Amino acid sequence: MVSRNVVFVCILFASTSIMSGGQQGFFSAWQHRVRVTSSQQPRWPVPVFSPSSGLVQLVRFDAIRQYTPAHATIWNIDGGKGVNLIPWYKTEVDINLPSFLEHSAPGSIDGPGDFSLLAKYRILAANEEHGAYSVSAGVAGTAPTGSHKNGTADGTISPTVFIGKGFGFFDVQSAASELLPTGHTKTIGRPIAWNTALQLNLRKYFWPEVEFNATFNRGGANDGKTQTFVSPGFEVSKIRLTSHETSRLGLIFGAGEQIAVTHYHAYNHALSFTSRFVF
Numbered sequence: 001m002v003s004r005n006v007v008f009v010c011i012l013f014a015s016t017s018i019m020s021g022g023q024q025g026f027f028s029a030w031q032h033r034v035r036v037t038s039s040q041q042p043r044w045p046v047p048v049f050s051p052s053s054g055l056v057q058l059v060r061f062d063a064i065r066q067y068t069p070a071h072a073t074i075w076n077i078d079g080g081k082g083v084n085l086i087p088w089y090k091t092e093v094d095i096n097l098p099s100f101l102e103h104s105a106p107g108s109i110d111g112p113g114d115f116s117l118l119a120k121y122r123i124l125a126a127n128e129e130h131g132a133y134s135v136s137a138g139v140a141g142t143a144p145t146g147s148h149k150n151g152t153a154d155g156t157i158s159p160t161v162f163i164g165k166g167f168g169f170f171d172v173q174s175a176a177s178e179l180l181p182t183g184h185t186k187t188i189g190r191p192i193a194w195n196t197a198l199q200l201n202l203r204k205y206f207w208p209e210v211e212f213n214a215t216f217n218r219g220g221a222n223d224g225k226t227q228t229f230v231s232p233g234f235e236v237s238k239i240r241l242t243s244h245e246t247s248r249l250g251l252i253f254g255a256g257e258q259i260a261v262t263h264y265h266a267y268n269h270a271l272s273f274t275s276r277f278v279f
């Protein structure tokens with residue numbers, strides 16, 4: 001009986017060791033893949049409002065306060081952000097949780113927005129030592145999980161192109177996409193979004209920026225109308241959490257404000273606070 005117990009304990013210990021080693025190997029390989037992928041592109045932070053032209057692995061949380069033409073406010077908690085992962089070389093997958101909308105207008109109902117996913121592939125890239133540029137393509141999709149008109153009436157698919165180019169301490173990142181509804185096209189339309197961010201790196205950590213966020217409505221209730229915001233912002237990127245040279249752990253903080261510059265606009269301005277945990 002004793003010998004059987006000893007054999008059982010030895011087998012259990014060996015199995016646990018193998019599983020532990022397998023998990024360590026899995027995460028070690030994942031982090032190595034992320035480091036290699038990240039080292040082949042510029043080290044620009046993701047802009048406050050616009051998407052990144054490269055690939056990132058981080059957890060992001062935003063809080064946005066919108067001020068509408070009717071003098072009401074809408075708090076957008078989380079901003080539809082979530083977890084960005086690099087599961088394969090040159091590939092990013094984003095899992096974005098529904099934002100929560102809190103309205104000040106009487107009669108408006110608070111509630112969650114839509115759940116979304118993004119698959120993104122980096123086509124070309126070079127870090128600052130080899131040209132400082134990045135070109136990516138992706139497809140985003142949303143599910144109509146929003147309640148009480150806090151989301152879209154149907155699911156959507158959005159093919160997107162991302163480009164970026166650096167010039168010393170200055171960089172330009174731009175992204176263009178078209179929203180393609182899976183239903184209710186007559187009411188939702190097929191709007192085109194074009195976002196461009198101009199960033200400047202000052203003293204390593206400080207990144208002032210200005211963005212141009214435009215939406216060109218095609219079809220739907222706002223057919224033919226264009227909405228454009230000029231969005232100054234500022235980021236601190238990135239604050240390393242360890243001194244180990246291979247560690248990616250770090251924090252990024254930022255803020256910005258969208259200011260409407262076209263006659264048509266869903267809100268006058270929006271103040272955004274963003275935080276990211278890089279891993």
